[in-house]
Amino acid sequence: MMNPVMNMPGTWGTIGSTLLTVIFFWDMLRRYCPPELRRYLEKCSIRVSQFLNPYVQISIHEYLGSHLRPHEAYSIVEAYLSLNSSKHAKRLKAEMTKDNDSKLMLSMDEYERTTDEFNGVQARNRQRKLYTNGHSKSYWSHIVFEHPAKFETLAMEKKKKEEIIEDLLTFTKSKDFYARIGKAWKRGYLLYGPPGTGKSTMIAAMANLLDYDVYDLELTSVKDNTELRRLLTETTAKSIIVIEDIDCSLDLTGQRTKRKEKSETDSEKKEGSRKEKEESGSKVTLSGLLNFIDGLWSACAGERLIVFTTNYIDKLDPALTRRGRMDKHIELSYCTYEGFKVLAYNYLELEAHPLFQSVAELIKAVDITPADVAENLMPKSAKEGPEECLLNLIHALEEAKSRQITKCTEELKYKDPYHDRCSTRKA
Incomplete structure (x- = not known):
């Protein structure tokens, strides 16, 4: 009787010879086979593999599109697969969870894959994110959103808080309503009041209540209207787009009514306009911003809040604050x-x-x-x-x-x- 251990070198030699033969013929096929025949054979091989394999394969990439727009489902699936990742993938990355600084959440590193054969379970480990385009960036970067603000801890009247909460929750349940009336599924909020009255804290409370991501848009870092449109189309659904201190953002306030003194010469006007543009480094215009708020581009993603904050509401152009753009005006005043x-x-x-x-x-x-x-x-x-x-x-x-x-x-x-x-x- 032949010893299996003694026969192992021969077995491996046979397998290696077979693999080399397959590789040789495949290389010859790629080199000398006509492209039409090669594509036909590839289609046939795919059909055979589909016939033999009962599973449907779905690949979810982290980014999609020519502008590397983040895939909205990627972070959700990644959170769901975090347990399976640690079982099957060999290279993992570790992040701290938002609820417990001593707890690690493991997920796949770049170019790693994992397979899941169970469905029907929601991802509960998803972390909200705070995006920014600050420091002259033409793309979004993000960190984990960990602000603890809640409506229960906001220093304002109970009745007013309940009114805002009801408005927010009604919005999240109104997809069919917005579709029926022919409007994009978005809502604008204008938060105004003196400094220190809690406008930023209100935004954090909104995000925590609805479990939305936050996009903090720094307009002075945006080069022009085209870049603004690209940044805003890369935002995802279930998010809050924030422009804080809109009255201080470029030359967007009172543009259409502002007039220079009559004694100013044309050359002085041109020189002043040139200096303003050079100082801001941005060519974003009021019309460019308005076109995104309620123009054709406003429907690029659903279920979004657009929030502006200002310390001086009287300085804002009426075109920016009218109903339909900023649907709800919320005054945050002195402490009662x-x-x-x-x-x-x-x-x-x-x-x-x-x-x-x-x-x-x-x-x-x-x-x-x-x-x-x-x-x-x-x-x-x-x-x-x-x-x-x-x-x-x-x-x-x-x-x-x-x-x-x-x-x-x-x-x-x-x-x-x-x-x-x-x-x-x-x-």
């Missing part, structure tokens, strides 16, 4: 007593305290932003307790009230007190 109570619970875990009454009286008479209230409620050391923090806030409110009275007194020397805002305070 109800907003203070939210912050007191967030920072001090207090729902009631004897000092609350003093804060209530002062905050009605003083314009103070939620950011300033939060800063005064923040413990400065481990020794400071809730009462010390409340006293710090009361002291800051009293100082602000004193400054406000002094300022109004100076203004009233030159203005009619019956028509000046300083003669009355907010209720």
